[in-house]
Amino acid sequence: MTECFSIDNYNKQLERKVDILKTLLSDFSLPELTVYSSPISHYRMRAEFRIWHHGEELYHIMYDKKTKKRVRVDEFPIATKLINQAMQTILPLLQHNHLLRHLLFQIDYFSTLSGQLLITLLYHKKLNDEWIIEAKKLKMQLAKQGVNASIVGRASNQKIAIDVDYIDEALPVMDKTFLYRQVENSFTQPNAAVNIKMLQWAVSVTKNSSGDLLEFYCGNGNFSIALAQNFRKVLATEIAKASVYSAQHNIAINHIDNLTIVRLSAEEFTSAIKREREFNRLKGIHLDDYRCDTVLVDPPRAGLDLNTIDILKSYKTIIYISCNPNTLRDNLQLLSKTHSIQHFAMFDQFPYTDHIETGIVLCKK
Template sequence: MNKQQYDDLLAKKSKKLTALLAPFDAPALSVFASPIQHFRMRAEFRVWHEQDDLYHIMFDQKTKRRYRVDQLPIASALINRMMLSLLPLLKEQDILRHRLFQIDYLTTLSEQIIVSLLYHKNLDDDWVAAAKQLKVRLENKGFSVQIIGRAAKQKICLDRDYVDEILPINGKNYVYRQVENSFTQPNAMVNCQMLQWAVDCTQNSQGDLLELYCGNGNFSVALAQNFRKVLATEIAKPSVNAAQFNIVANNIDNLQIIRMSAEEFTQAMNGVREFKRLKGIDLKAYQCNTIFVDPPRAGLDADTVQLVQHYDRILYISCNPHTLCSNLQTLCQTHRIERAALFDQFPYTEHVEAGVLLVRK
């Protein structure tokens, strides 16, 4: 697909999102485009075995038709190089290829990669020895690679299960630990644009920031510079651990992570439940005038929407504009949209990432 075709598709997305936000008197969208190829930093492939051959495949979601995939232009250049290098080495060792049914790749702009090999068999010491040899051979080809083996109730890491990404944001490099099989933003370059937009939206903010669904601290680490203090919540333990690393790695001294879901935090704030995880944390010490939310596709639940309305400024990133608009029906009773943006995280699909900054009326 050429640049003009991509631009036409992006224009259609922009028109659609503009129409969805129109009932809420949203201002003109800021539209952030993606690179047209090599933008996706992670990919998953099933493995097809055919006599002595094996190769990556993908299925058409509608027709279920199987397609052989030797190269994937939307995937990072590093994934494509690894695809070409990995399969010949797997074919040479029966213990590595036998009952292998899926390969997952996670890459970074900093040229690190995790290769996860998924099996329908138990992984034993012989597999570990072969996988170690595979890792050495890939490193000799110039890859900075981590190898992980997965099977039922098994996860074997030869070294570690994470990579450290480096994202340039407004002229500064930020380090982000990304853990295998945990959520990370799939489009690194668009993620940088999202972070820059969020930082710009919160320039000259007063008071503190509360963030729900913080993941590995993707936004909170970058936003901390604009606030006196930041309090962030996340329920997934691997993401919390990664966020704690990222706080230290980026020399952030005003950010605290709590391992709680947004729903649990809402219950704590409303006095519905007490949580041992909040012991020693004085929520009253935070003067949060701004709240940041980046919820899953289902959007914010009704109780959390009511909690969010208590804040003067709401920064909302959404991977589902329809549930965003459902939440806006309530939020726009008390707030107005000051800025709106479209981030093309998923080119060549109908999916869009939307951002809105709301301020109290």
């Protein structure tokens, strides 16, 4: 499996993605594309595997997307070395523990560049006090073999953290290091090395910006925390409670004093801006105090809805982080009527897949 991960193979797949992206967006007037590559292996910070029970033996599996057949996974070169070490260490321990292995159907691994690891065990059964006792033993057994991990157990409508349900990441961005709390089962950028490049690009293209920044879909504050240094004030929105909790923690731990997070969807915030609705979650926040010349959006694969696009057209600068070049193209057909593209970047978040991450900066004509 590891023979696939060569510089030559990596560069070929990267060139193919560049060609696809340029072709998809060929109808627009584009500046030169800046391409940000990934490490060729051990770049993915999280991984999820089903667990196959074969007699007394346990092993990780994944399902082939084309054939739907299960594939045994003993090593996973795209995941961090820390995850690979944990994969090989935990199964023998679970194999000989009937209570921990019984009705275990999945294991999720979540790691950081800073060396922290979270392992989630998922079950088709209710977890009880006996499970907690055995999970604590498992944590100690892993530590004795050099794998220091937090353990979380999940079952239907149940979640038990043996100690904590998060890991803390440290990302160097230019001359600063930002700390990010990342909560189990919430969204984070999966390729930390490329995420650092995305943050550096975003900081660079917003240097000397005027006014304030508005960000939709801010997650745990990944972009807004790094970008706060370039703006007078930042207002960011996020709907997921776990991400809002993480963002509030990250604001405090990074000593950011000009960033406010509100728990609203992009659509709800759009309604608030238009004065169509009032939200209790905006109490104490005066939207008229913000002079947002710049807006950053990092939408899901479905892209931006028409109401949000209409709102964006009024901003001087739009930073669009896209995880789907097809919906990006559709959105640009509307945004390019009022804005021109000034910066164009591709970030290889998911090597060896069809996934393409794009960064676009549009300025009002």
